[in-house]
């Protein structure tokens with residue numbers, strides 16, 4: 308397989324075949340993100356991607372074991388594959404369907420910049436060719452925070468993205484980032500993110516907790532004393548607000564990523580009371596023994 312540089316994928320794609328169709332991120336400016344700083348964005352030649360699909364087919368079938376025991380999901384890397392054109396993505400999706408027919412789900416990272424350039428008809432074409440799920444780094448529903456972190460999109464655009472994906476029948480998984488508003492906008496960030504999620508009604512929401520990476524613009528802001536991450540209970544207070552105020556009607560919610568101090572997951576709205584009870588107890592007691600130790604956190 309032709310992999311350029313370090314490869315990232317969402318936690319729920321841990322068992323997936325990773326096919327790199329582009330290198331890096333075409334935006335590469337979010338101040339907190341260190342994933343693709345060393346990579347210059349490039350779309351990989353179609354022939355390279357198709358050769359990878361063929362190699363995956365041959366090596367999987369050569370084992371003689373049922374192919375779905377090796378993988379039954381595919382994730383197309385790197386950072387914002389949805390910015391690629393429909394003309395480039397459709398042959399890749401069709402090749403996955405034809406050459407890896409046991410695959411049940413294909414996913415990509417995407418955000419408002421990628422969806423903005425596509426109509427519902429474009430997205431429907433992608434879904435019909437085999438795209439099932441888009442992982443969307445919303446990070447915050449607060450426009451002031453989005454501006455400060457240079458996310459490259461507004462809350463209104465993110466809501467519009469959700470509507471388009473829904474109309475096209477593509478599953479929408481939204482990632483939000485606790486602490487990205489800093490101490491200064493902590494509760495505005497949580498409340499506005501809850502409101503954005505209410506408008507978006509995604510099928511999945513994953514909450515990650517901020518870990519500042521040295522060498523990123525945000526890392527520099529922290530060093531200069533211009534940005535302060537809320538403490539662990541501040542992050543949990545944001546999570547409480549998010550769960551309490553988001554009026555989700557049928558969403559799988561998780562905050563069990565390696566970065567979270569208190570791993571939680573549940574269905575909203577069914578598990579809201581239980582999640583709030585757990586969070587409320589920790590916030591009331593401030594018992595650090597209930598939290599993940601710092602050395603066990605990761606990205």
Ligand code: SF4
Pocket residue numbers: 332333334335336337340341342343386387418444458
């Ligand atoms: S769009 Fe995603 S991958 Fe690109 S810089 Fe922002 S967070 Fe990183």
